[in-house]
Amino acid sequence: METHLKTRMILLCAGVAALAAVPLALPDGLVNAAISMLIAALFACAYNLLCGHAGMLSFGHSAYFGVGAFATIHAMNALGGTGLLPTPWMPLVGAAGGLLAGLAAGWFSTQRTGAYFAMITLAIAELLHAIAPQLRSVFGGEAGISSMRMPAWGLSFGSIAEVYYLTLAWVLASLALLYLLTRTPLGRLALGLRENGHRLRFLGYDVHRIGVLIFALSGMFSGIAGGLQVLSNESANYVVFDTSLSAAVVLNTYIGGVHAFLGPALGAALVTFFGYAVSDLTQSWLLYQGALFVLVIMFMPTGLAGLLELAGGFAKRYGLRAVAPAAGLYLLAGAGCAAAAVFLTELLQRLFSQDYRSLARAAGAWEWPAIALFGREWSPTGVLTWLVPAALAALGWLCWRAASAAAGRLRDAAPAQRDSLAGAMAERRPT
Numbered sequence: 107m108e109t110h111l112k113t114r115m116i117l118l119c120a121g122v123a124a125l126a127a128v129p130l131a132l133p134d135g136l137v138n139a140a141i142s143m144l145i146a147a148l149f150a151c152a153y154n155l156l157c158g159h160a161g162m163l164s165f166g167h168s169a170y171f172g173v174g175a176f177a178t179i180h181a182m183n184a185l186g187g188t189g190l191l192p193t194p195w196m197p198l199v200g201a202a203g204g205l206l207a208g209l210a211a212g213w214f215s216t217q218r219t220g221a222y223f224a225m226i227t228l229a230i231a232e233l234l235h236a237i238a239p240q241l242r243s244v245f246g247g248e249a250g251i252s253s254m255r256m257p258a259w260g261l262s263f264g265s266i267a268e269v270y271y272l273t274l275a276w277v278l279a280s281l282a283l284l285y286l287l288t289r290t291p292l293g294r295l296a297l298g299l300r301e302n303g304h305r306l307r308f309l310g311y312d313v314h315r316i317g318v319l320i321f322a323l324s325g326m327f328s329g330i331a332g333g334l335q336v337l338s339n340e341s342a343n344y345v346v347f348d349t350s351l352s353a354a355v356v357l358n359t360y361i362g363g364v365h366a367f368l369g370p371a372l373g374a375a376l377v378t379f380f381g382y383a384v385s386d387l388t389q390s391w392l393l394y395q396g397a398l399f400v401l402v403i404m405f406m407p408t409g410l411a412g413l414l415e416l417a418g419g420f421a422k423r424y425g426l427r428a429v430a431p432a433a434g435l436y437l438l439a440g441a442g443c444a445a446a447a448v449f450l451t452e453l454l455q456r457l458f459s460q461d462y463r464s465l466a467r468a469a470g471a472w473e474w475p476a477i478a479l480f481g482r483e484w485s486p487t488g489v490l491t492w493l494v495p496a497a498l499a500a501l502g503w504l505c506w507r508a509a510s511a512a513a514g515r516l517r518d519a520a521p522a523q524r525d526s527l528a529g530a531m532a533e534r535r536p537t
Contacts, residue, residue, distance in 0.1 A: 129267035137266050139382045143375040144277045145334050150358045150370035152327030158364030160320045161300025165224045166231025170204040172346035174329025177203030179342040182253040192258035197276050197333035204329020205322055212321030238344035250343030273334050280330055296320050357399050363409025390455050424516055435509030442502025446495040
């Protein structure tokens, strides 16, 4: 146990050091993307306190992110980044806004459970999204509200590196507080609320009060994330109340894994970077994101964090050298199937696009113009065009079969190895 704890601490310190080195190693564009990843990671972990830890599925958590964002932008304009709340402390205003909104909404929402709770949270977010454009003095209408980061503590906060380090400090401190919260009696009661709320009520606990407190604390940390986004963008718009943001945090959390503390952060960071890197390359990037979510829910319900934990457990049990061939084959299988899916998706997206239909009509009734894809021309009527994805899919399937067979042989050989080791130890034992 002590060795396991030391390994985790070493990995944690290495991760923090890598995050601290981001502005030194990457250009400003990627640093800006890293800021978005950090904010998304904090928002996902705040949401997971409610969803994964307490078992309350919310479909409208963008409301508390948005309230924190607008509270922060108003504080920036009113205080000018000076006095009792200089620029580095502005996310505290977002935390207060998210906490108050979470208390009010949580009192109503937690009167019900299950699907009724989820619908109430969705209705609250939709209500805010509907009335925000009408309240121009509060939400700025269509144009939103803008502000500027003011100098404080000898820092101008004009460079992207200073904003990154400010965001990193807030995210790390918030994640540490969230982790400590899960270890408190309230955090343990939240687990009991997820597992069996009726038993908690039978034991004499006020289940409604526990639910409201967890809801409010989740809203508070979501408000911090909203405040950090305002500090990064220097603006806020009512679109932060849109249900797409609530859907995104649900996807990020489940893709990362709701049962691991940093699982949602992993999912949010990867999905945010995926959108940043792929959205300019293809119009189908949202389709890929949705397909990843479906695959995770169907085949990896514990998320990417659970997959990493499973791989680590296999490596610890059987040895890294023994596991490496099967792991490599699984990676090849995934790469082959993913390549086939991407090829077919991009090909069909271009084939059924309006531009291609216009080209086909101009070419004539019996002409199928070639499609430019991956640096070459592909004819829709050519055999090679459809043979390539079929071959990639077949390669992935064969690698999957080979990997499953290798994993099976590894599991079958493990009992024999343990029996031989036990026999050797018995021979050495003095009589």
